[in-house]
């Protein structure tokens with residue numbers, strides 16, 4: 335039983351979903367981009383049996399705002415960083431995270447779940 339569950343999760347990890355974001359998140363993203371900064375939001379795995387297909391039952395959707403990046407070797411003390419492979423708009427390299435915001439999922443309203 336446990337082995338089957340593991341194999342299922344291995345399979346579904348190959349299918350990723352870009353979730354629909356709430357209006358407040360889209361507004362924040364547009365504002366941030368218009369200032370010339372980078373924004374990333376989390377792509378979630380499509381989980382078999384998940385009650386919410388938008389967030390994979392996370393309940394929230396994360397938006398990460400970065401002012402600095404892409405750079406090859408970040409050295410900003412006490413700052414978190416994130417790697418991005420580049421997509422034609424945002425370049426490949428490290429980004430220094432200014433803020434990560436969690437928004438309630440537009441589909442399931444972000445119900446807290448004990449894990």
Ligand SMILES: [Zn+2]
Nearest residue numbers: 386389439442
């Ligand atoms: Zn959801």
